[in-house]
Structures are given as structure tokens and as C-alpha cells.
Amino acid sequence: MKITEKKALRRESIIQTALQLFSLKGFHKTTIPDIAEKLQMSVGNLYNYFSSKDILAKEIIKYTSEVLGNEIRAVNMLDISSEEKIKKIVELYFRMAEEKPERIEYFLRVYLANREVFKDGCEGMMCVSGFITEIMIFFDDGVSSGELRNQDFFSAFGLFMGYLGGMVFLKGEEMLPKDIGQYTDDISRNIYAALKA
Amino acid sequence: MTSQTSYKPKLLWLQSITCNGNTHSFLNHPDLASILSHFDLVYHPVLETPFNIEEVARGELDCDILILEGSFRKEGFTRGRVEVSKIVETYAKKVEHIISAGTCATFGGIFKEYDPEHISGFCFDAEERTERYEIYASKLISLPGCPIHPRWLSYVLMMLVKGNPIPIDELHRPQELYGITVHTGCTRNEYFEWKIDSKGFGLKEGCLFYEQGCQGPYTRGSCNKILWNDTSSKTIVGTPCFGCTEPSFPKTALFSTKTNMGIPATMPLGVPRRAYLTATGIAKSFRIKRFEERIITYDN
Amino acid sequence: MIIRELIEKIEGEAELDFTFNEGKIEDVRISFAFYRGMEEILVGKDARDALVITPRVCGICNHAHLIAAVEAIENGYENAGLKVELSSKAKAIREFTLSCELMQNHMTWFYMTILPQFEKLIGEASGENHALKASYFSSTITKALSIFAGQWPHSSYAVPGGVTCDPTYVDVMQAENLVDESIRFYEEMVIGIPLDKYLEIDSNAFLYDLDGDLARVLHLMSMNEMSDMGQSHDRFIAFGESSLFKAGKSMKTRVYEVDSNYVKESIQKSTVAKAVTYKHKLYEVGPLARAMVSKEPMVKHLHKRYKDSILTRVFARVHEVALLLTRSKELLKNLRLDEPSCSLDKELMIDDFEGVGVVEAARGSLIHKTTVKEGLISKYEIIVPTQWNLSHGDDNENGIAIEAMVGASSTEEATFIFRTFDVCSVCTTQ
Numbered sequence: 001m002k003i004t005e006k007k008a009l010r011r012e013s014i015i016q017t018a019l020q021l022f023s024l025k026g027f028h029k030t031t032i033p034d035i036a037e038k039l040q041m042s043v044g045n046l047y048n049y050f051s052s053k054d055i056l057a058k059e060i061i062k063y064t065s066e067v068l069g070n071e072i073r074a075v076n077m078l079d080i081s082s083e084e085k086i087k088k089i090v091e092l093y094f095r096m097a098e099e100k101p102e103r104i105e106y107f108l109r110v111y112l113a114n115r116e117v118f119k120d121g122c123e124g125m126m127c128v129s130g131f132i133t134e135i136m137i138f139f140d141d142g143v144s145s146g147e148l149r150n151q152d153f154f155s156a157f158g159l160f161m162g163y164l165g166g167m168v169f170l171k172g173e174e175m176l177p178k179d180i181g182q183y184t185d186d187i188s189r190n191i192y193a194a195l196k197a
Numbered sequence: 198m199t200s201q202t203s204y205k206p207k208l209l210w211l212q213s214i215t216c217n218g219n220t221h222s223f224l225n226h227p228d229l230a231s232i233l234s235h236f237d238l239v240y241h242p243v244l245e246t247p248f249n250i251e252e253v254a255r256g257e258l259d260c261d262i263l264i265l266e267g268s269f270r271k272e273g274f275t276r277g278r279v280e281v282s283k284i285v286e287t288y289a290k291k292v293e294h295i296i297s298a299g300t301c302a303t304f305g306g307i308f309k310e311y312d313p314e315h316i317s318g319f320c321f322d323a324e325e326r327t328e329r330y331e332i333y334a335s336k337l338i339s340l341p342g343c344p345i346h347p348r349w350l351s352y353v354l355m356m357l358v359k360g361n362p363i364p365i366d367e368l369h370r371p372q373e374l375y376g377i378t379v380h381t382g383c384t385r386n387e388y389f390e391w392k393i394d395s396k397g398f399g400l401k402e403g404c405l406f407y408e409q410g411c412q413g414p415y416t417r418g419s420c421n422k423i424l425w426n427d428t429s430s431k432t433i434v435g436t437p438c439f440g441c442t443e444p445s446f447p448k449t450a451l452f453s454t455k456t457n458m459g460i461p462a463t464m465p466l467g468v469p470r471r472a473y474l475t476a477t478g479i480a481k482s483f484r485i486k487r488f489e490e491r492i493i494t495y496d497n
Numbered sequence: 498m499i500i501r502e503l504i505e506k507i508e509g510e511a512e513l514d515f516t517f518n519e520g521k522i523e524d525v526r527i528s529f530a531f532y533r534g535m536e537e538i539l540v541g542k543d544a545r546d547a548l549v550i551t552p553r554v555c556g557i558c559n560h561a562h563l564i565a566a567v568e569a570i571e572n573g574y575e576n577a578g579l580k581v582e583l584s585s586k587a588k589a590i591r592e593f594t595l596s597c598e599l600m601q602n603h604m605t606w607f608y609m610t611i612l613p614q615f616e617k618l619i620g621e622a623s624g625e626n627h628a629l630k631a632s633y634f635s636s637t638i639t640k641a642l643s644i645f646a647g648q649w650p651h652s653s654y655a656v657p658g659g660v661t662c663d664p665t666y667v668d669v670m671q672a673e674n675l676v677d678e679s680i681r682f683y684e685e686m687v688i689g690i691p692l693d694k695y696l697e698i699d700s701n702a703f704l705y706d707l708d709g710d711l712a713r714v715l716h717l718m719s720m721n722e723m724s725d726m727g728q729s730h731d732r733f734i735a736f737g738e739s740s741l742f743k744a745g746k747s748m749k750t751r752v753y754e755v756d757s758n759y760v761k762e763s764i765q766k767s768t769v770a771k772a773v774t775y776k777h778k779l780y781e782v783g784p785l786a787r788a789m790v791s792k793e794p795m796v797k798h799l800h801k802r803y804k805d806s807i808l809t810r811v812f813a814r815v816h817e818v819a820l821l822l823t824r825s826k827e828l829l830k831n832l833r834l835d836e837p838s839c840s841l842d843k844e845l846m847i848d849d850f851e852g853v854g855v856v857e858a859a860r861g862s863l864i865h866k867t868t869v870k871e872g873l874i875s876k877y878e879i880i881v882p883t884q885w886n887l888s889h890g891d892d893n894e895n896g897i898a899i900e901a902m903v904g905a906s907s908t909e910e911a912t913f914i915f916r917t918f919d920v921c922s923v924c925t926t927q
Contacts, residue, residue, distance in 0.1 A: 124482025133474040136460055140470065143457035153459035214533055216923050217508055218556030218650045224605075225636045225649070230629050243506060243605075244628050245613050250505045274531050276510065278503060307553050311534035344556065344650055398656050399587075399838025401663040425648035426640045428671075434647035435661035435838075436654045439549055447550065450543040452656070493665065495835045 011049055014039060015063050018056060023102035027057075027110045054117055061111050061118070061127045064103045068096065069130030076134055082142035083196070087188040089138070090164065094180045097168045104168045135160070142195070149197045159194055163187065205237040206261040206358065209253065209288060212242050213281045214274055214308045214316065215267030218344035219299040226347035227427065235358045236262075250277035256287035262357065263292045264350075268301040268308045270316045285319070289329075294357055295319070295336045298350055303341040303368075304444040321368065324444040339369040343441035348423050349374050368444070370417065378466050379413040379438045382421035383430070389414070392480045393488045398435060402491060407461065410453045411437035414465035418442040502908050504915065506610060508557060509922025513915070515908050522911050525899045527887050528768035535927040539877040544570060544869045547877065548653045551865065554879065554927040557605070559650045560598040560642070561858030562879075564591055565865040567655040573852025573867060574657060579845070584836035587659035590645050592739050593672075593828045595856065596821045597642035598649070600679070602859035603784070603818050604634045606919045607687075607710075611811065615714060618913050619721050627710075634682050641675035641825075644668050658841025664834065673829050680822050687711050687815060695819060701798050704812075711815050718808050727807035727914040729901040730894070733786035734775055734885070736760075736864065737857035741824045744855075746780060747789035750797070757855055757864060762880055765889055770925045772888035772896075773880055781805065781897045782861025782885040783919065785813035793820070807901075807917045814919065848872040858882055860919050881924035 017038050021030045032053055036046045050056035075088045097104050111118060118127070125132050139156055142148030148156075167187065171180045210220070220242050226232060239260050240246045240253045248258055254277030265285065274281050289295055297319045300306035304318040317323075320330040320337055330337075340349050353371065356363050364372045380389070388395070388404035395403025405411035413421075416438055420430045431438055439451050455462040464473050498517045503510055514526040535554050539547060551566045552559035571581045583591075608631035616622050639649040645662045646652035654661045680692050688695045689708030698704060705716055718724050733747040736757050745752045755775065762771045780786070785805060788796035795816060799809045854865045861882025868876040890896040895903060898918050905911040 125478045126482040129475050129478040132478055133471055136458075136474050137470060139458040140460045140462075144462060148458075150457060156458055212509075214531075216533075216553045216556045216559070218553065218559065221556045221605075222650055224609075224632055225639055226632070227636050229632045230626070243609055250510065251503060277505075307538065307550060308533050310538045343553065397839060397842070398661045399659055399663055401665075420648075426636070426643035428640045429643045429647050431647040431652070431654070434645060434654055435663060436647050436652070439653070447546070449546065451549050452543075452545045 007049075012063075014046065014049055014056075015060050018060060019064075019102040019106055022110060023105050027114065032056075055121075057110070057114075057117050058122050058127055060106060061122065062130070064106060065128040065132075066130040067103070068093075069132075069134045071096075072131065072134035072138065076137050076141065082138070082145065082147040083188075083192045085138060085142075086160075086192050086195075087184065090184050090188045090191070091181075093164050094167075094184055097171060097180050101172070104165075105172060108165060108169055108172070143197075146197055148195050156195055160191055163191060205235060206293075207239045207259055208236040208241075208262050208264065208354075209239045209258065209260040209292075210241045210264045210266065211253070211281075211285060211288065212276060213265065213267035213269050213285070213302070215299070215301055217242065217266075219266045219302075219342075219350075222344040223298075223347045223350055225426065226351055228351070229347075232351045232354060236354070242266075253277055254279035254284050256284060258288075260288060260292055262294045262296065262354070263288050264296045264298050265302040265319050266298050268305050268316050269319055270312070273315075289333055289336070293336060294338065295333055296338045296340060296350070296353055298340050298345050300341040300343045300441055300443075300446055303339045304446070306343060307447055310447075321444065324368065334369070337369045338363060338365065338371065340374075341368075341370065341442040341444075341446075342418065343446060346420070346423060346425060349419075370442075374419050374423075375417040375442065377417075377419055377422065379416045379418045379420045379430075379432070379442075380465065381419070383413060383432045384421075385432060388488060390480065391483070391485055391488050392477055395435070400435065400491075402488075405432060405435070405437045406454065407456075408454050409437045410439075410451055412440035412443075412448075412463070413438040415463050416440040416443055417466070500908055502912070504912055507916065507920040507922050508555070508924070509926065511920070511922055513908075513912070515902075515911060520906055522903055522905045522908075524895070525902050525911065526767070527770070527889070527896075527899070529770045529922065529926045530768075532769040532926040533923075536877050536879060539874050542874050544573075544867065544872060544874060545656070547865075547867060547874065548656065551877075551879065552651050552653065554881075555921060555924045556650055557602055558598065558858045558860065558863075558921065558924065560595055560646070560652060561856055561863050562865070563653060563655055564595050565854040565856045565858075565863050566867070567657060568854030568856065569852045569865040569867045570657045570850075570854075571852065572854060573850030573869060574847050576852055577847050577850040579847060581658060582840055583659050584833075584838070584840055586833045586836035587838055587840070589828045589832055590660050590662065590664070590838075591655055592741075593825055594642045594646045594652075594654075595739075596741075596825050596828070597638045599857075599859045600818050600821050600825075601635045601638050601642075601649075602919070603814050604638075604687075605631045606859075607631070607811075607815055608634075610916055610919075612710065612714070614913055614916055615717070618909055619717060621717065630682075630686055634679060637675055637682065638679045641672045641679070644672045644675075656839060656841075659837070659839035661839065663838050664832075666834065669829055669832055669834070673826070676822065676825050676829065680826075683818060683822060685709075688819070692819060692822065696823065699794060699798070701802060704795070704799075711812070714811060715808060718811075724803050724808045725806050726905070726910070727810065727901040727917060728804045729781060729897045730779065731805045732778070732780050732897075733789040733805075734780035734782055734862065735787045735790045735857060736855045736862040738855075739857065740828070741791075741820060742787050742857045743791045745790040746775065747786070750789070750800070752790055752792065757853060760864060760880065762878070762884070770887060771880075771884055773884045774888065779888055779890055779894065779897055780885060782882045783810075783814070784817040784859075785810045786861060787817070787857060788813045805901075807914055810917045846872070860921055860924075861885060879927055881921065881927065883918070883921045883925045886918045887920065887925065 018035050036043045071092045143150045297303040304321050309316045385404050394407045500515045512528045516524040547566045551562040574581050608627040612627045642649050646654040687709050736744050738744050746755050759776045765772050796813050803809050848871050851868045864880040866878040886897045888896045902911040902914050
């Protein structure tokens, strides 16, 4: 395996581990030495990859955004209706909430809740652009094909993402009686009913 | 090669269904005399020429370069009492070079809309090739524009005089003129880069692409490089580009940008949507104070 | 005996049938064979698209169409209950750019059409390349126009509420220099004396003593006994108002008010051109009409002696350039750059309205009427100046241009008289 590939994998495993620890112990209580210890690497070596906790924090949000963005992009590329795409996006979002809850937890409880950490270097939508771009493409396709109603981007975005984020938040608070995946049908139908032309 | 001793190509300017805009634009060329000195002007719609339109219509005149203005129909439009389609076929066969001056002659333009089935450009019907394309493609130079800029025509004419080959694209438009977009060189470029809308009409600040319907970023043309009347351009004075050099001219609702949930429906030429949206997302994340202010404040 | 001739180089062509009786022309039929369907093309389009489409009626007077189109929309908004207040800056800029086009049109007509044709008619070639003079003046004055409007031909810089440009003093100074250069040209080539001295002239005699191409033409007309040729009904009308032009009608020399509601178009036999009347009567439009309505002194002096002959008509058109040059300088000098360029909210949408825009184009009054339903044009009517001058008339009375040609002793003479009306074929066949 080439050095660059090894480094990339290393980088990713640091991010995964950090995500898990932030999820378990909380963002402020988790330190760089904690993460280094979990990975059995030296703190100095970890600083080679991420020179501060704040930089690590920003890289994590870019990473999770890319990952989520790539999954949505795969849906966008399918030759199916917007209605079916909504269902697939809801599915993949809820699947991530089930299988890798620390990612969405991080977004809700670290990124949104600690603006002072992110305000320099993650202005506006800069660090979540991987994900935002794919949502824009989903909307653009839907409106130009006539399936979705043309409206202000933020109204539509708030409806879609606010709804999904809210459901995941409730799951995190252990307030949902059913598994989150079982809400997929109803939620997809509600979103489509609200956005369709 | 002096213009006195060498052969002067014979130029024939033939009009079909037109408003005469290209004729009057060309007559405004600051170096008109110098350009015309290289040619033997056989016929022109305004300037004094040795032959009149009826003599032209008989089809017997010698000519080397045919300049066409206006859109065409098979029958139902005459010049000099002869169907234009007949006159143009006669001369198109004789000449070495055919220049379709203006969007009407090139693609059909505005006048095509009166009878889209039967009216088209000379070799193109919007972007489809007409039957004439096969026959005349080797002679054809397309100069779409509504109207043409006089310097586009003088460029072609002088290149022909010098015997230089003119690099053209698949619609026969010279790449020197149409290889860039109208967006290139616009004074509002910084506002485009940082996604600052113009707040309505009448302001020198702001980009007209997001809301005011400017088609500059995806319209081929050199209007902001070779300035209009050597002075200005539409976008410089706050008027959106209407895409008049393209086969699709005129589109509809020309003063507002078509958007899908705020995203421009048409991307800048050749720019993939994802690239545009990503760049936009980043640009919009920052607020650059200078771009939100008026450039000049006058004390009352 | 009827002789049919194809007249060209009138912004297109027209067929004229001359009826001769005992060596003199007794009647003329003017016909245009094709029209391009602009009014139909506009139906179904967004209301503001008229600002882009209507200039394409005509390659030489496109700016006049733009101003008429935007005023029609603004009038429509007012009729629908919205007050449209243009800043004095926007009004002045619109008037300035329109004046530039009028001047361009008049000088182009004078040097590219009238002088060459006149010299041919009287067999006196000056050997000068008059077309180049026109081209020089035209490219200079249209530069000034494009500083505000972006380009000429085919600008669309006037939008409901004002203009799209936001000029600076740098721009205004550049325009002033170009107007000064145009004045210098006019002084050297056309009148032969300084402009302010020219505008002080108040007698015919002084006029003939000038150097320059204008005096030369007047002089040659006199010497060839053409000064009284081409007289018509001596009846004039103008509808467009500006800081220079007044609306009104002049019958012989008495001036009355007018109301554009009484303008009526009607279909004519054997031509696609429609006739236009005001209260069922025919009138001449154009610079001579404007001068008679506003009682321009020098034109009135010539009119007193020659009535509405080709001499007065040609003089009025060339003289109007002097007035426009002076007015243009004033407009630029008094421009208030701190005022807003466009005073209508961009979010504003009025979807149903009917409005009329009237301007003085180079050749006379131009009227646009737009009817908009649900944001789209349901009907658009354009009445152009040439329609007025070329209307056939009826059994009682010949049309204006026809009456002017009656009595001519050759088709060459009649054709020249015809050209003094600055006929625009493309406008007439829109």
C-alpha cells in the first residue's frame, strides 16, 4: 500500500475514533490525548495529521458532509422520480442514524451547538458544501422536471432537513417508540406532499 | 499589397427579411472608408453603388463575397421584384465566401417567429442545419448578433482580403469573436464572483445574472472585449445580455432570471452544475464589505 | 399613362405607380408587398420583452421604438393605478439618447440619401464622398448615445421606472465632448458658421449666404426652380412631447391641441401599409410638422415664402439637428447624477394593463399601444410616422406625400420629392 493511501486511511480512522469519543464523552470533555490513546498513537503523531482540536473539529464536519453528500449524489444520479428520490434520501439518512449515529449526533450536537469553534474556517455553508450542493441539485432537478414546486431554496431546505434532523434528535433523546427506519414511509410521504408542484 | 494595384474582391450586400440593423451598425464603423477601399462594392442597401437592386435581382452580376442580412423563406419575399431565395441561390453559387451577418441570416432570429415552419437562417434553422448547409458550408462564415458589431464584420472582411484562414466553430462562427462569452470583461465581474445581486435596475453595483436575466455567462460573444460603439456595452450600463448571438434568440421573460429554488436554471457556459454550486456555496459564505457598498457617494 | 417604378434605398423598397396626364403626374399609388409580422410576434410575450423586440422593427430608428415601448408600459401601470414617477435624471437621459438618434437619422438621410440623389437629379456631382461625412457624424453621436444606453443600434436600457444606467461625471464629460465634436462637424460641414450665430439668423436672405452643405442645397434648389416643388396640404401634426417638442396640430399656421385617442388606423387596398388619420383627416408628421407646431422661427420664415415645399421640408429636417445639438448640451449640463436611475421596485408585478406610449421619432410621431393580460401581451399596435405621410387619402383628398408628388414632370422629380419625407420602409411594413 502506498504511503499516501496509508496516510489517508490513518486520517480517516482518527476522524472515526474522534467521532465515537465525542459521542460518548462529549466534545469539550474529549481531549487530543484521549483520541491518541484510543488509537494507540503518539500525541505528536496525531498533531501531524491535525494540528489542533479545532482544526480536527472542522475537518470532521467536512468529512461527514462529503460522505453524506456522496450518498445523496448516488441517489441524484438515479433515473427515478423526485418522489422516489425523497424516499431514498430519507432511507439513507435514517440508516446512517442507525448504523453510524455518531455522525449525525456530531452535526446536531457539536457543529450546530458550538458556533465559536467553527466560525473561523467554516464560515456559512463552506464546510458542509459537499452535502448542500447535492440537496441543491436534488431540488433543481425536481423543479426543472416539473415535479416539485418552485419556491425559495431555504423554505424547502428547512422543511426537508429540519424534519429529518428533528427525527434524529428525538431518536437521540430516546423518545421514538419505534425504530427510526420504520418512520421512513410516513416521513417521505409528508415531505413529498409539502414540496410537490 | 496595396489597395491600388491588387485585385479588389467584389462585395454584394443582399438583404432578405430584416430590420436593416446590421447595415446601420456597419455604417457606424469608425474606419468605414479604409475598409471599403479594399473592396469593389457591387451593391449595398444604403451606399451609392454602380448597380441598383433590379440589376442585382437579375442575377448576372459578378461577385466574390456575398454578405447576407435577414432571415429567409422559400417564397413570399422579394427584392427587386424577384424572390430572394432565387437571387441568393444564384449568387451563393458564384461567390467564394458567404457571410451571414446577423442572427436572422444565421439562425432565423426574431423574424423567424412570425412563421417558424417556413422562415430560417441561410444555412441554419436555429441550430439545425438546413438543406443549404451541405451545399454552401465550405464558403460560410456565421456572424450572429442582433445586430452585429461593425468590427466583427470588418474582421472577417480583412481576414479574407489578407487570405488568412479564419478559425471557426461548428456553427461557423469565428473563434476570435465567439470563443469567449459576453461575461468576459464585464465591469460587474467581481460581483459575479462573489454572488452579489444587483438590487434592481439602475445601479452600477451588482451582477445581473442572478435576478435580472443576464445571459452573459452562457452567451458566446465579445461585447465586453470589443466594446459597442468603441465605448460601452449592455451590461456595463446595467442592461442584461439577452443572448442575441445564440440560435435560441429570442428567449422569453428576458429581464428576469429563470431559477429553480433560487438556483439559476442555466449554468455559465461549460461549467458543471456541481462545480458552480460548490463555488457559489463557498462564495456566499463570506460577506465582503466592499461589495455591499456603493462605489461612489456624492455629497448633496 | 401609368409608369411603375421600384424605389429602393428607403430603408427597404416600395412600388410607386405614377399616373401621367399631359406630361405631369396626376396621381401616385404607393404599395408595400410584404410585412414581417412584428405585432403578431409580440402576442404571448412577457410585457417587458417588448423593450427588446420592438426596436427590431427598425435598424435606424430602434431607439425611438424602445422609448415608445417603455412609455406604453409606464402608461399602462398608471392606468392600472400605480403612480410611476421618473426622476428628472432618468427623463433627461432618455431625452438625450433619443435626441442622439434623431440627429443620427437626419444626418444619415441628408448625406447618404438626399445629397447624392439631389446631385443626380440636377446633374451636378460635387465629387465629394458624402457618405463618409454621414458615417463620421453617426459614429460620433452614437458613441454619446451608447455611454448611457450601452449600444446603438438596439439598446434596451429604458425600463419601467427609468433607465438601467448609473452614469458618473466621467461618463457625462465624455458625452459632452462627443456632442461638442458633433457640433464642430455640423458647423464645418453643414452650416459653415458657429452654431450660436446660426441660431440667431432670422431672415431667409442670411440663410442663402451661408457656406456649408445646407445652404448649397437650398441655393441649388432655387437655381433649378425647385423651391416651390413638393407642396402638399400644409397640414401638420405631432403627438410626442419633450423639453424640445410640443404636441399639437398646425393647419397652415394656426396651432391647436391634439388627443392621441382620435388617431385611427385603417387597411388600404393593394398594400400592407395601413393608413392613419386624426379625426378622419390626413396630416404630415416629421421635423417640418414639429417646427410648425412649435412655431420655430426660421422654419416659419421659409414656410411663409415656400409653404410646405421640398425646400422647407429639407431645411426643417437639417435645422432640427441644430436645435437638438443645443438641447443635448443643456440636458447633459443639468444632469443630476445623485438622483435615482430607476424608481420602480423590482419586485413589483402588474399583470393586467393597457397603455399607450407616444414619442417623436426622427420621421415623426410614433405610437405604441400595449394590452397585457396575466403578464403577457395579448395585443400590440404600432403606428409609425411613415404611415401618416404615405396614407393614400380618399376620393376627396390625396395623401400627404402623394399630393406633394402631384404636378411633378418626371418620375425622377417625384421620387426625389418622395425621399424628402425620409420614408422608412421597414417601419411601415412591421
